[in-house]
Amino acid sequence: MNRRTALSRLGAAALGAALPFAALARDGFNPFLAEEDNPLAAPWAAWKAAYLTDDGRVVDSLQKGASHSESQGYGLLLAALFGDDAAFDSIFAWTEANLAIRGDALLAWRWLPQGSQAVPDRNNASDGDLFYAWGLVLRGTRDGAPALIDRAGAIARDLVATCVRPAPDGSGRLLFLPAAQGFVQGDSLVINPSYYMPRAMREVARATGTRDLAVCAADGETLMADLARDGLIPDWIAIGPSGTAIPEGREDRNGYEAIRVPLFLLWSGNTAHPALMRQAQAYRRAENSGQASAGNHVTVFARASGDVIETSRHVGYGAVAGVVDCAVGDRRGSAIARYRTQDQAYYPATLHLMALIAQITAAPECVPL
Amino acid sequence: MPRFAFALLALMLGAGLALPGQAQQGQTPPEDVPVIDLGPILDEPIPAPAAPEAPVPEAPAPDIPVALPETPGVTGAEPVPEDELTLPQYDRGATGSPAGAPAPGAGAPPVAPPAPVATLLLPLRADRPTMDGITRLSGEVQEAGFFVDLPEGSIARDLVISYRIAINVLPEQSELRITVNGIPLDPVRPTAFEGFEPITLPGTLLQGGRNRIEIAVRHAHRIFCGPDATFAVWTEIDTNTSGAAMTAGDLATDPVDLALALRAQLAMEGSLPVRLENPADAELLNGFPARLAALRDGAPVILRPEPVYGVQEAGPQHARITVLRSGAPLAEVRRGADGALVLVLSTGADGQLPDFTGLLPLPTPVRGNALLTPGTTTPLAGLIQDELLTFNRYAELPVEFRLPDDWLVLASQKALLRLAYDFADGLPEGALMLVKVNDTTVRLLPLDRGANEARPLLDVGFPARLLHPGVNALTFVAIVPGDPPDLPCPPIVAPLLRIDSASTLEVAPSPRMAVPGMAAVLRALRPDQIVPASFEAPTAPIVPDTLAVLGSTLRPIAETTRLEGASLTVADLSAPGIPLGGLGISRRDLDRVLSPPAEAETGADTATPPAADADTPGEDAPGALLGLLEDVADRLRQLALPGDPPLADWLAARRGEAVVLLPDAEAAQDLWLVLGAGADPQRTSILLAQARLSAHGPVGRVALLTSEGTWESWHDRNDPPRLFEGLTLANFRDVAGNYASWSPLYFGLALFGLTLLSVALALIFVVTTRGRRKR
Structure with a gap:
């Protein structure tokens, strides 16, 4: 038992059984989630049953049954968090066999089940690489497996080499590009704020010594604080010498991409981050105006007006809203729906599971009502 | 697209790869940007950087439980065709266009399919509630009253009546007549033989507050007519699946609507979900079923604990209780993510529940049986709720009443029923009425003659010992044969039998006595x-x-x-x-x-030992x-x-x-x-x-x-009656009668002993005084 685990357990013991989840570790590997009686055992089992094939492929049915480095990375991270070695091994094996086909340590971003060519191109997706590396770090740290840490280190270094760039706005920040190729528009760089997962970046940086990744996490948090001053975080933003702008061909929206920003900030422990506050306000406004309800969960906001553009029946999006709203408020208990995979696609179902993890680890007072 | 991808690749290769170094040099943030201390992270030992040409993991060491497969295509990776690169992007909308489709924004935004409107059924409640929520209307003609409460100012979507009928009912000559708030609706021909089916009526018939619904049924048997046929025709109303269909979100997070939602939840599932942040708090809710009893009109209130972080397997809930651990006690009504109204109870620092008095309806007592005061003449009207009449060829019209717990008559005292009744003219031969007291028939009266004759009050006397302390039943049983019995009954338009509620019952008083009982x-x-x-x-x-x-x-x-x-x-x-x-x-x-x-x-x-042959009677003397x-x-x-x-x-x-x-x-x-x-x-x-x-x-x-x-x-016959008042000349006879009835032999022996004692005393008196007289 490492020191953090011991302290967590001592804390839990000191508080007695009264606060069973309150004393969970706030960062790093969470031993409670990896134990047999972890509170999310049933949701994790449901997630695996719905989206994970026996050979370790995480299927995203909305993308024509494709798999991608994001789904594989999320799956590997979840398996590591829940201490599910079998799931971890299968996801790892499939991913290494099918997506680790670039000339560097990164993963090709997409694998298609149909057609003659499963991987049409070898561009990467940096968030998939990041979560994949995070999963390797968690498992490698737990098991003392240097090979896994080495693999994570190679990914981290190649992420830094190919996807980390200085901001062209003179701020001195490092930016985290969505992929190695395709996100430079003239003298601007296009980023997707939801690809920043500060906690993952820091833990991978710490385990692999990839300093720039940690810098990138910190810079990302300040960047998003700046963006939140003007409204909701956009799905995509271009950063050029003259500042920020919505990239060409993109809309000024806070949607399916940016929904992850408050979730990842919360999961990273940034409960007072302005972007979290801004998103919570938008959710609350949507609910008070009747635009969001138990069966309609907001997925897309117009950034400028905060109006709801699109809603979804998938409760996973509502789970993010529920935990975010609670985390910035002062009431105990949150409106997080019960976990489900029925009638819920891979993406919202995964966000749903992540929202529950974030609640337990970062906002224990937000117990689902 | 290929040209664009090529251009991007060229840009990345030409400019991007040199940027990390620049980033290192320029990482000092401006003063207005929050700075995060990276010391704890960056101070950790930094492993030596891996060789850039070897990013692939090596085969795992034997002690590593993870198999690291050979990575195909890495060491020997072919160059990426520059014109085939795509940008990682996904179509997340519910309408999901295929991956690789034009970037978002190229066309109209995806429109989410409309979410189904969650429906909540505020259940019907019966005037005479049953434990399982099913009201049976049995016989040729029968009716029952129901009600449903709606939130003030709300509008129901539908009024649903869930019913089923017996297989013997002839639909063509049967009907359900439903009256809502005094407005009669068109008769419904019943057809639900297979199971409960809904009759959906306009919700506009209902209004905020209490709504009265009367349901009258008229049944015809397919083949027969008579007492047996009466049993075989019935309609059942399932109050749990009947009621006012509402939009779930229409209920407000206030105590009144919480009660409605709790009732709807209990009707829907028969249980109430409870989520406990700390499972050890379960015992805090031990008194809740009793506290929530008013919601169910006597049906069980079952709390069903469920994990806070479970997987949803059933449909949405309407209401539940969630107990949180908190420093400050608080009780409030909130809405859960599924739209359910949640009674949130936050325990205080002492681990006790907060005061939730105003959030739940207070439990109400069950209406008891009317008390019959011995020694007084009591009209039946004072003992019953409904009129005693029947349209059916077999009917039991009960009058249940209560005698004091310290009333006891075991001897020959009488009770008297003074009965006024009338019945339909022309009932077939053999029609009769039984008067029963606690299942013992005390009088049989014909109903096949003299219907139109003026009848004085009929005195029906019976032994008071047929009654007992506590609840008793006086039952009038009507039996009217079919005429003919092998054809469906003709429509019945008037009651076959009616007991006048002015009929009276008088029971002899008793000394305050009782036999031990539960x-x-x-x-x-x-x-x-x-x-x-x-x-x-x-x-x-x-x-x-x-x-x-x-x-x-x-x-x-x-x-x-x-x-x-x-x-x-x-x-x-x-x-x-x-x-x-x-x-x-x-x-x-x-x-x-x-x-x-x-x-x-x-x-x-x-357990039984082998029987000894020698003990078998008759085998030896x-x-x-x-x-x-x-x-x-x-x-x-x-x-x-x-x-x-x-x-x-x-x-x-x-x-x-x-x-x-x-x-x-x-x-x-x-x-x-x-x-x-x-x-x-x-x-x-x-x-x-x-x-x-x-x-x-x-x-x-x-x-x-x-x-x-x-x-x-x-009853333990060894338990003698107990007297709770003094023995007096006034009560001596009744007390003695009870003891004599309890044990005639003991009473006889006691009398015999007293007689012997009297004789002995007389003899002693005579013997001792005769000598004196001689002297």
Whole structure:
């Protein structure tokens, strides 16, 4: 038992059984989630049953049954968090066999089940690489497996080499590009704020010594604080010498991409981050105006007006809203729906599971009502 | 696209790869940007950088449980065709266009499909609620009243009546007539033979507040007419699936609507979900079933714990309770993510529940049976709620009433029913009415003649000993044959029999006496007086389950007084310390009675020692003589103490599911409920609760719940009547009569002893005074 685990357990013991989840570790590997009686055992089992094939492929049915480095990375991270070695091994094996086909340590971003060519191109997706590396770090740290840490280190270094760039706005920040190729528009760089997962970046940086990744996490948090001053975080933003702008061909929206920003900030422990506050306000406004309800969960906001553009029946999006709203408020208990995979696609179902993890680890007072 | 991708690639290769170094140099943030201390991270040892040409993991060491496969295409990776690169992007919208489609924004935004509107059914409530929520309207003509409460200012989407009919009903000549708030609707021809089906009516018929719904049915049997046919035609209304259909989100997060949502949830699932942040807080809710009893009109309120972080397997909930741990006690109504109204109870620092008095409806007592005051002439109107009339060819019209618990008549005193009644003209030959007192027929009256004759009040006298303390039933049974019996009945437009509620009943008074029994204690029990046999010893799940259900079903009865010190101890057969000694039976007797039949037979086989052939009567003279003597002894015992045989003998011929015991006649407030292995907690609890208001409920020292759902009671004939007032000249005759009836032999012996004493005293007087007179 490492020191953090011991302290967590001592804390839990000191508080007695009264606060069973309150004393969970706030960062790093969470031993409670990896134990047999972890509170999310049933949701994790449901997630695996719905989206994970026996050979370790995480299927995203909305993308024509494709798999991608994001789904594989999320799956590997979840398996590591829940201490599910079998799931971890299968996801790892499939991913290494099918997506680790670039000339560097990164993963090709997409694998298609149909057609003659499963991987049409070898561009990467940096968030998939990041979560994949995070999963390797968690498992490698737990098991003392240097090979896994080495693999994570190679990914981290190649992420830094190919996807980390200085901001062209003179701020001195490092930016985290969505992929190695395709996100430079003239003298601007296009980023997707939801690809920043500060906690993952820091833990991978710490385990692999990839300093720039940690810098990138910190810079990302300040960047998003700046963006939140003007409204909701956009799905995509271009950063050029003259500042920020919505990239060409993109809309000024806070949607399916940016929904992850408050979730990842919360999961990273940034409960007072302005972007979290801004998103919570938008959710609350949507609910008070009747635009969001138990069966309609907001997925897309117009950034400028905060109006709801699109809603979804998938409760996973509502789970993010529920935990975010609670985390910035002062009431105990949150409106997080019960976990489900029925009638819920891979993406919202995964966000749903992540929202529950974030609640337990970062906002224990937000117990689902 | 290929050109664009090529351009991007060229840019990246030409400019991007040199940027990390620049980033290192320029990482000092401007002053207005928050700075995060990276010291803890960056101070950690930094491993040596891996060689850039070897980013692929090596094969795992043998002690690593993860298989690191060979990575195909890495060491020998072919160059990426620059014109085939795509940008990672996904179509997340519910309408999901294929991956790789044009970037978002290229066309109209995806439109989410409309979410189905969640419906909540505010259940119908019956004027005469039943435990299972199903009201049966039996016979040729029958009606029942219902109501449903709506939030003020709300509009129901539909009014749903869920019903089914017996297979013998002839739809063409049958109908349901529904009246909503006094407005009669068009008759409905019933067709629901296969199961419950909804009749959907416009919700605009309903209004905020209470709505009255009357349902009258008229049935025709397909083939027959007569008492048997009456039993065979019925309509059932399922109140749990009937009611006002609302949009779930229309309910407000206030106490009034919380009660409606809780009732809807209980009707929908029969249980109320409870989420506990800390499972140890479950015991805080032990009193909740009793507290929530008002929501169910007597049906069980079952709390169903569920994990906070489970997987949704059933449909959406309408209401639940969530208990949180908090420093400050707080009770509030909130809306859950699924739209359910949630009673959120945050415990305080002391771990106790907050005050939630104003958030839940207070439990109301059950209406009890009317009290008949002995010695007074009481009109039946004072004992009943509904008019006593029937349109049916077989009907039981009960008048259930209560006599004081210290009323006891065992001798020959009379009770008098002065009966006024009338019946339809032209009823077929053989039509008759039975007057029954506690299932004993005391008068048979013809209904096939003299319908139009003026009848004076008919005096129906009967022995008062047919009545007993507690609940009694006076029942009028109408039996009207079909005319002819092998064709459907003609439509019935007028009552076949009507009992005038001006009829009176008078019961002789008695001195304040009673025989030890459980009925009065059962009626006076309060939910908090129901306890498990042991708080420490492990018990079968049936015990806590029964305790939980009893909490809501055994509601206090109006006009009963709580008996301090009374208790009902619930145990299963394995519980230690069931006090059977005072009843003269052993644990084995109870095991046999409450065991499932097959097991009981086996147990009897093993428990009974091999029969001694020599004991078989008739096989030899000593055996026959012994049998004869035992028979004589039994007869003498019966003469001395008429009544039930010893308990072991009484039980020997019976089987049951549960038994209520009064183990010690001197501790008459201590009752036990012992559950057999096959007892169903809900059924047992419901039947016990109903029996408190029935003339056929548990009385005496032992009451056995049979598999038919009836109670059979045993009285200990050794328990003499007890007198709770002074013996006076006025009450002497009645007191003596009760004792004489309790034990004629003992009473005769006592009289004989008094006679002998009198004779002896007379002789002594005569002898001692005769000599004196001679002198």
